[in-house]
Amino acid sequence: MKKVRLATVWLDGCSGCHMSLLDIDEAILAIAKRVDVVYGPLVDAQEFPKAVDVTLIEGAVSSQDDLEKVHTIRRWSKLVVALGDCAVTGNVPSMRNSHPARKMLECIYVDRVQANRGVPADGVPALLRHAVPVHEVIKVDLHIPGCPPAPASIAWVLGELLDGRMPELASKVKFG
Amino acid sequence: MPENISIRIDGEYVPAQEGQTILEVARAGGKYIPTLCYLAGTSSVGACRLCIVEVSGVGRLLPACTTPVQDGMSVTTNSEKLKQYRKIAVEFLFSERNHVCAVCVSNNHCELQAMAQKLGVTSVRYPYAYPKLGVDVSHPRYVLDHNRCILCTRCVRVCTEVEGAHVWDVSSRGIRSMIICDMNRPWAQASSCTNCGKCVQVCPTGALAEKGFAVDEMVKKDHNMTRLAARRGGHS
Ligand code: SF4
Ligand code: SF4
Ligand code: SF4
Ligand code: FES
Numbered sequence: 162m163k164k165v166r167l168a169t170v171w172l173d174g175c176s177g178c179h180m181s182l183l184d185i186d187e188a189i190l191a192i193a194k195r196v197d198v199v200y201g202p203l204v205d206a207q208e209f210p211k212a213v214d215v216t217l218i219e220g221a222v223s224s225q226d227d228l229e230k231v232h233t234i235r236r237w238s239k240l241v242v243a244l245g246d247c248a249v250t251g252n253v254p255s256m257r258n259s260h261p262a263r264k265m266l267e268c269i270y271v272d273r274v275q276a277n278r279g280v281p282a283d284g285v286p287a288l289l290r291h292a293v294p295v296h297e298v299i300k301v302d303l304h305i306p307g308c309p310p311a312p313a314s315i316a317w318v319l320g321e322l323l324d325g326r327m328p329e330l331a332s333k334v335k336f337g
Numbered sequence: 338m339p340e341n342i343s344i345r346i347d348g349e350y351v352p353a354q355e356g357q358t359i360l361e362v363a364r365a366g367g368k369y370i371p372t373l374c375y376l377a378g379t380s381s382v383g384a385c386r387l388c389i390v391e392v393s394g395v396g397r398l399l400p401a402c403t404t405p406v407q408d409g410m411s412v413t414t415n416s417e418k419l420k421q422y423r424k425i426a427v428e429f430l431f432s433e434r435n436h437v438c439a440v441c442v443s444n445n446h447c448e449l450q451a452m453a454q455k456l457g458v459t460s461v462r463y464p465y466a467y468p469k470l471g472v473d474v475s476h477p478r479y480v481l482d483h484n485r486c487i488l489c490t491r492c493v494r495v496c497t498e499v500e501g502a503h504v505w506d507v508s509s510r511g512i513r514s515m516i517i518c519d520m521n522r523p524w525a526q527a528s529s530c531t532n533c534g535k536c537v538q539v540c541p542t543g544a545l546a547e548k549g550f551a552v553d554e555m556v557k558k559d560h561n562m563t564r565l566a567a568r569r570g571g572h573s
Contacts, residue, residue, distance in 0.1 A: 337438025
């Protein structure tokens, strides 16, 4: 049987959703047999590959870099899954949205520090005005809310997708 | 004596009395209609629109908590259309304020969060407004966090109608509406507040909470309040 090409992406999140993905116990063995992980923090690939079957996105879209990434992801992925509250609602990263990004950075890197004052600019992508859920930027096919989503929900969703079914998550999952 | 009448709810005949609302009759008959702003024992205001129902012969959807029954009325409490509109109502509540369940005192004990799950809301289709809102921490025992307020006015009603203090009101209109304290003062300066905590216990979200609780820890004891209100008579 042809393996399903799976990508996982880590945007503005804490990596907790990836932890939850790795926390699905022995279910991971059955899933690993049926997928090729072609991109993500768990593998080496540098560039997002063409022709991906399923992409799981952790994290909000928060920077210029995130923005470009999600467009690439959408372009090359058959199915895009928003994994966890940051990707689904904006969650904690979006708590900065009621204040201008510049003011927040100055507060953290200038006003409240003694040494090495200054907002970092080298090698870090510029922040967008708001950290937003993935579906505010690209079409998302499936949302798995939760902070993080329960390992059992992730395992069930992956199992369904691998069997060629679109999982119906309504009422099985919740925000927070 | 109010007159006995009969109405149909989801095709079943249920006994009712003139003057009762559709919600009261439905509850008494064991029928579930989702609600958020409704608070047993206080007046109904029809603020959240979760309790909307279809009434045959009426073109628009009506809130069950404020619509009085009429003899021969036929009510539908659940349909695809109602499910869709109830979802929209909940999604609007999320998009209007800043709800971050993962770091909220009421996480896992919140009526809004539970309602979203019950209705199968897994994302909010409308852009979030990200309003800049304050948190009133002036009261020695309680906190009011406007970021989590859904403007249900349960606090206003319980304080006015049950405690008799009338500390809370709603200022402005529409999207600018805000819960205010004693003509817009910090809570600590509200001389009319008796510190009874009723508003905190009936607030369905994390907007009103006791101090000293961390994420997940604020469990409301609203049953005491509804019992108290029911004993008071009047509204049931
Ligand atoms: S009030 Fe309820 S819905 Fe809002 S953030 Fe807190 S737990 Fe979530
Ligand atoms: S504590 Fe009691 S008196 Fe004070 S605002 Fe709340 S309900 Fe009103
Ligand atoms: S503070 Fe709580 S009880 Fe009062 S209107 Fe807001 S959500 Fe409702
Ligand atoms: S419960 Fe009827 S409108 Fe809120």
